[in-house]
Amino acid sequence: MRIVVRTLCTCWAALAVVALTAGPGAGRPPGTAEPASAPAGSIEFPARDLGLGEQIVLRGDDDQVDLTIPVPPGTTPTRLTAAVDLPADMARGTIDVESGNRFIGHADLPAGAATRVPVTVPLDEAEVEQQAAAVTLHVNLYPDVGRCPDDWFDHGAVLRDVRIGYAGAPQVPSVIADFLPPILEELRIYVPEAPSELEAQAALSLSTAIVAYYGSQPVRVSLRRLPPDATTTEPDTDFTRSVTIRSGGGAATTLAPAAGPPTLLITGEDNALLDQVRLITSNVSGFAVASRAVAGSLDQPPVLAPDTTTLGRLGAGPLTASSHAQVSVPFTLDQAKLGRPSGDIRVKLQGHYTPLPPSQAGLLTVTAGDRELTNWAADPTGQIDRWIDIPNAVLQRNTTVNVTLRTTGDTGRCGTDQPLTLTVLPGSEVTSAPMPGGPPRGFQALPQGLLPTFDVAATTGDLADLDRAVAIVAGLQSLTSTRLDPQWTPVSESIDSGRSTVLIAAGGELPAGISPPLSKTDDTRIALTDRTGAVFHLRLSPELRFASLQSYYDDSRQLLVATSNAGPEELNRTLDLLSADPDGWSALSGDVLFTAVGREPVDYALPADESQGGTEATLSPAMRGLLIAAGALVVAGLLVALWFAARGLRPANRR
DSSP states (O other): OOOOEEEEOOOTTOOEEEEOOOOTTTTOOTTOOOOOOOOTTOEEEEGGGGTSOSEEEEOSSEEEEEEEEEOOTTEEEEEEEEEEEOOTTEEEEEEEEEETTEEEEEEEEOOOOSSEEEEEEEOTTOOEETTEEEEEEEEEEEEOTTOOGGGGSSOSEEEEEEEEEEEEOOOOOOSGGGSSOSSOSEEEEEEESSOOHHHHHHHHHHHHHHHHHHTTSOOEEEEEEEOTTOSOSSOOOTTEEEEEEEEEEEEEEEEEOOSSSOEEEEEESHHHHHHHHHHHHSGGGGGOOSSEEOOOOOOOOOOOOOSEEETTTTTOOOOEEEESSEEEEEEEEEHHHHTSOEEEEEEEEEEEEOOOOTTEEEEEEEEETTEEEEEEEOOTTOEEEEEEEEOGGGOOSEEEEEEEEEEEEOOOSTTTSOOEEEEEOTTOEEEEEEOTTOSSOGGGGTTGGGOSOEEEEESSOSHHHHHHHHHHHHHHHTTOSSOOOEEEOOHHHHHHHTOOEEEEETTSOOOTTOOOSEEEEETTEEEEEOTTSOEEEEEOSSOOOEEEEEEEEETTEEEEEEEESSOHHHHHHHHHHHHHSTTTTTTOOSSEEEEETTSOOEEEOOOOOGGGTOOOOOSHHHHHHHHHHHTOOOSHHHHHHHHHHHTTSSGGGBO
16 A cells, blocks of 8 residues: 655645555456466465566567566476556467576467456476576567557556466575575564664664665565563564574574574674674675574675766666667666765767668657757767766656657558667766755655765664664665665764764654754644745644654755654654555655654655756645645635745744
8 A cells, every 4th residue: 555645736725635545456447357366375476576566568569578586495486477458459469488598488468458458477487596587578469450559669568466476385494595585575673672782783784784685675674672581572484584683692693493484693792793794695695504604704895986987887777679660768877876966967878779761760869757858860870979968957866867769751561660779888977976965855865865874863762763763774775776874873973973864753852953844843833944944834723743754954964854743653653654565665755754643644845946956836735735634724714824824925924
């Protein structure tokens, strides 16, 4: 279920809040079929849980996609099931499956209609190496007589509700090297009831290491209290694992027998304990083919932030595509992989495309989001070699750039023209400059605003605060494959240091010098500070009780503040809702996640700062939405008063 709620900007007399939720079957057209259920005795996972995304899009009439499917030891992938959307003017279609350069399966697609059709693709003969099966799905679609598939470029076949089935039973690990399975649903971290700073640091380090290790798999990380003289409190399943962290004693990582799969016990003092934590996901863990191991120094490499890199080093993904009439190659600029908040980004775009015949003309365009950055006419050489500037105003945490070639003129009869191939070279140079303070700002500044290391500080610092810290750093790590490096730090030290910080104040009392955009000044008055520094006050009755998660820059220092004036339980509820939704953290795009008591979280964006290249906006929609979410609009007179106050027509409300 998607828990993020957004306000719609409306006129002052008509306001609305829309909850974006999805349950089983939500969004399915009436009368369409669901994928077949799993056979008895088999194991089945949604593709999203395997890190394969929620849907697979194949463009045009002839396209393919490569999938890397994790395979737990003791099991074999057997089938892929999906519900497929097909073009309405399709006569027939096929899906062929290859693995290890061998044909291993085939499925027919029925004639297209405005419905969704089920399909099952066999995977029994997929080649498994290093606990993964690499398969290629090749889709061919054939149009009705007299129809041309050129307009299928953006909507060929779309596989939804994809699931992977397995046969067999997962093996129970007997050595440390096999402790982590290829598919992990949850990691449970056990620490003493009063964790030391060292144990807290180890728990944070393990949380980010595990989430980074599994990449796009949505692994849940939970913190548990370690009972005296015990290692865990409940047995694990085939796809959950438990790790106990305890400072003291000799440095060691030990596989301990348990009712389910064995648990892992990590002990040690000072840096030795942290080295044992790093062993679990390090490259040398494969050598720990025993039930007990001792790691030497495993220092975490620093996150590099070079001024110049390449698309290949940034992991921009497949950079070639083929199609008819038009072809597009997207690549993503991940700020976390740039190693810092970056701006003034330029790409020396290099590549090539199919030269066009004299009867055709072509146009190459480069876009970022909805903005066209540049365009130029295709030439007979078929070569690309030019600098592209990415405006700071379009930058996000992940900025997708599209290079597209479109053709005009005589393309021949349908099916007789040759496909176009467009390739962007991975050696294309990317330059950038540090941009502390953004843009982007708010939640889009995370996690790059926290690199290379950041403090995690909590006003109480007890087990409950550490639990909240683990939830937050695991959520932040889910936004990037770049390993984050949180440091458990006392509040006073973190505030004085000026370092980027995640601050947890579950009781609502913020340290001096911490002033997030949304704050409560007394029992009935709240204040909201926009990006220009203007402060708007509003007095409410009854008292407004809420929790919030706020991301903002204090000069060039990135802060993420988690607080609640409604008690720690309300902040816990907010973090639980975020953690329960695989897209919870990535969906945040505003500046303030606001949770009124008894309501769902609402993501608010502050008005854009015109000096940062954004568009000018008034404060009123966010303020109105805030009041609606809190249930505070009870009379029309208050609405009218807010409308005047937000437009600065009552200077007494501004300071």
